[in-house]
Structure formats: structure tokens, C-alpha cells
Amino acid sequence: MNLSTKILIGLGLGVIVGLNMGAEGVNFAKLWIAPLGAIFMNMIRMVIIPLVVSSLILGVCGLGDISKIGRIGGKTIAFYLSTTAFAIILGLLFGTILEPGAGLSMPGADVKTAAKAAPPLMQVIVGIFPTNPLDAMLKANMLQIIVFSLFMGTGIMAVGERADTLLKFFDGLAEVSYKIVGFIMQIAPIGVFGLITPVVAANGPSVLLPLLKVVLAVYVGCFLHATLVYGGLIQFFGKISVGKFFKTIFPAQLISFTSCSSGGTLPVSMNCAKELNINKEVSSFVLPLGATINMDGTALYQGVCALFVAQIYGVDLTMGQYMTIIITGTLASIGTAGVPGAGFIMLTMILTAIGLPLEGSALIAGIDRILDMPRTCVNVTGDLTACYMIHQSEEGKKEEPLY
């Protein structure tokens, strides 16, 4: 039996046990079952910082030599970042319209204070730059950690050979962090059981509708992002019909939907790019980079889920917190690895950044695989759209060296 099925079973069992506990079982669930979930969440928290720091640094270093990448690199990154920011805004919009978390409440934490008055904009901007990276890590200040990691990555890339040891160190750290996530995920079925049982015991069957709404919001959002943004770009600026474009990339969409891995789909995406007659110089740069840093579906999912968690804790997000979600989410997409479930870990980072309890993501953990499928499909569709658009904009300029 694969892990996702086990996690789903953990979720299902938690719902059944929670529903059958009745009012008198609420305290038992809180005292004896909730700790299983707490241990699981603590372990996830444990790995967030090494994972984010190392994967962001590698993401930046993966760009290669910035000065050499030049024109194509600039276009690719502009395309990726702007569509990702749009996706996260779309996610927030769907989270606001559908209100998946409304009417559900998580026991325990009182986080109403999280929505404090927004500090002045300049103060927010100044606050993003850390004076002491270790302090930022101790306080889990995600934006500061991201800024530090971006500088660290750029520095390593600029220094080149002499920083090889550091690069190898972070490469090792990233691999080890992924491994640890793998270990932790082995106990996810028990963790999810421990997290959901007390919630269902306290809320009754009303907990199921919100989860369905999350699934609906992510699927509809992903579908709209793919048709409106990618379809629209191809329709208005592409020299190919939208139908033909989507038909040609369908194999990559199918593999990404079922494998939940942009990285694993890369060979198929490369093949689709070939079918689209995309210049190899473009596809061999844009697609691997996209599989590592371009995650529109993940960003959209994070927007929906962050709102879901805010809603179940009854927190009204301030404008500043919305901005933090958009900025952190867009940057987090650079650090999200193209492997199954990576987006969920990054979601916990966004929750930390806006001061929401990570326990809120427990409900999401149970259905994460179902949400991973459409988001990975959108991630890959975005990579291929970027690849096609950039190829087209480069046509006729081939006589100039690309790198």
C-alpha cells in the first residue's frame, strides 16, 4: 500500500473515531490522541529551516552564471514570478469567495491576536532584511531567512569554484532534509489521525464540508489559471492554436497529474517541447529551471490553504498579511522542490510567516495528495507555456549567442 493511501486511511479513521467519540470523548481525544499529531507537526517544524535554506540556495545556484544567462534568463524569471504571483492572488480570491474554513473551529490555540494592526509599509520592507541570520532562524522569521538564502546563493554563484565546498554542503543538506521529510512522512498516517480525531470529535460531521470546499477551490482555481492565464497567453500571443498546444502537452499533463512530480515529469515535458518544435537551447534551459522554481499550481494551493487555516482560527487577515502571503508564496515557489508533497512543507512556512498555527494545516495533510495532482499539473503546464512563449519571442534572434 502506498503512503498516500495510508494517509487517507489515517484521515478516514480519524473522522470515524472522532464522530463516534461523542461529547464525552472530546477530552480523551485532546489528552491522548492529540499528542500523536503534535509530535508529527513538531517534526515537520524541525526540518523546515534547513530545507528552506538549502533548497533556496540551490535554486539560485541552479540558475548558473547570471551574467551568462542574460536575456533568456531574465525573460524566464519575469514570466515565472509574475504568473506565480497571479496564481497566489487567484488562490486567495477563491479562498475568500468559497470560505472553506468558515464555520469550522480548531480547538486549542487562541490566535485572534495574530491579526494585529499592519505595521507601516517601510517598516515591513526594512524588516525583511536580517541583521543577524542566526537570529532570523531562531525566530523562524521566514522572509528574513529567504532574503539571506537568496544572497547566500547569489554569493556562492558569484564566487564560483572556491565556493564549491559550500555548494556541496547545501546540496548535501537539501538531500538530507528531503530524506528526513521522507522519514517523517512515514508516520504521517498516525500524525494525521492524531490531528484530525480531536477536531472531528469537537466539531462533529461539519468538518467534512470545509475539506470538500478546499478541494473544490483548488481544482477550480487550477483549471481557471490554466485556461485563462496559459490559454489566454497562447491565444493572444501564440502562433499556435490553444487546442493544438494543449493537445501536444497532454502527455506531460497526464504524467504530472498522476506522479505529482514536476521533476519526474521533466523528460516527458522535454519531449512535448520537441513536438512543439521549440528550439532546444530554450527548452533545455527553461524547462529544468521551471521544474525547480516555477510552481503556479502550488502557489494557488497555498493561497487557498492559508486562507482556510486563517478562517478555521477565526483570524481576519490584515492587508500586510495578505502581502506577506503573496511575497512569501512567490518566493517559496522558488524553494519548492518538484517532488510530491513539497508544496505542503512550504505551506507550513507561509503559515509561520503570517503567525498562524501549523496545526491548522493538519486537515490539509490528509487530503494533500488529492490537491497535489492538479497543482503539479498546473506547474508543468506553466513551464511548457513559458517555454513556448520564450521560444517564440526568440525566433529570428538566433544569430545572437543565447548564452
Ligand code: ASP
Ligand atoms: N508536487 C509538486 C511538483 O512537483 C510540488 C508541490 O508539492 O506543490 O510540482
